Amino acid sequence: MNSLKITILTENVAGGKFLAEHGLSYLVEINGEKILFDTGNSDVFLKNAKMLGIDIHNSVEKIVLSHGHWDHGDGLRFVDNKKLITHPDSFLKRYRKADHSAVGLSLTKEKIQNKFDLIESKNSIKITDDLFFLGEIPRTNNFESKSTSFEFEDGSDDFIPDDSAIAAVINNELIVITGCSHSGICNICEQAKAVTGISKLKVVIGGFHLKFQNKQTSKTIEYFKENRVETILPSHCTDLPALSLFYNEFKIMQVKTGMKFEF
Numbered sequence: 001m002n003s004l005k006i007t008i009l010t011e012n013v014a015g016g017k018f019l020a021e022h023g024l025s026y027l028v029e030i031n032g033e034k035i036l037f038d039t040g041n042s043d044v045f046l047k048n049a050k051m052l053g054i055d056i057h058n059s060v061e062k063i064v065l066s067h068g069h070w071d072h073g074d075g076l077r078f079v080d081n082k083k084l085i086t087h088p089d090s091f092l093k094r095y096r097k098a099d100h101s102a103v104g105l106s107l108t109k110e111k112i113q114n115k116f117d118l119i120e121s122k123n124s125i126k127i128t129d130d131l132f133f134l135g136e137i138p139r140t141n142n143f144e145s146k147s148t149s150f151e152f153e154d155g156s157d158d159f160i161p162d163d164s165a166i167a168a169v170i171n172n173e174l175i176v177i178t179g180c181s182h183s184g185i186c187n188i189c190e191q192a193k194a195v196t197g198i199s200k201l202k203v204v205i206g207g208f209h210l211k212f213q214n215k216q217t218s219k220t221i222e223y224f225k226e227n228r229v230e231t232i233l234p235s236h237c238t239d240l241p242a243l244s245l246f247y248n249e250f251k252i253m254q255v256k257t258g259m260k261f262e263f
Helices: 044-051 070-078 109-115 185-196 215-226 240-250
Strands: 004-010 025-030 033-037 062-064 083-086 094-096 117-120 125-128 131-133 150-152 165-170 173-178 201-207 231-235 260-262
Touching: 004 044, 025 044, 025 165, 033 125, 044 070, 131 185, 165 185, 173 185, 185 201, 185 215, 215 240, 231 240
Parallel strands: 033 062, 062 083, 083 117, 173 201, 201 231
Antiparallel strands: 004 025, 004 260, 025 033, 094 150, 125 131, 131 165, 165 173
């Protein structure tokens, strides 16, 4: 029987003695292999890992970067010599519309290529027998990814085309792990079904990029109910108004640094 363990190395909320920052980094352990999913924006993930007795430098060979935003990928400055899987558009220069401040990665693509064995793919990739990088997410529903607060250098809309996630198949059920869900968490779950051929969603964890008590949040809750998802763990970029709705519906717990989840 295969199993999955997720350790929260970086999150917006601190647990106990562990550090926190605006960012996300999860250590995913599946069938004896450790994969790092995102790196947060600093070396907080390494410091928290050390407190947990985890040696990232020597025990992790693969990193998956969910998308090219600073709060998910700037921790790459503090590791090297690993296989790095991400979408090719993760290296685009990108900015906030509000003030045109940069939100992309600190490291250039050239520096990343020098530090890592870089694998860029718009298509899904089988990372291990039971873990998949989902590649570019088709945006198929009518309520997600309809507006954006980001832009490219020329002022055109940046809908974060590189936004992706990973999915594990555990006992013929899906565990979806997402960084920020700019592409839409429901779109991501549908892509996980398509890539793996598994239709049963058991767990969805990560940033859902839901900010308000609006149509998108309500439709997302409706989707999770229709799919009878057993465990829902919204975190990082899921703001309090949306989190309160999730709590009312699913009695969620708050995801904090240092936590471990086993499925």
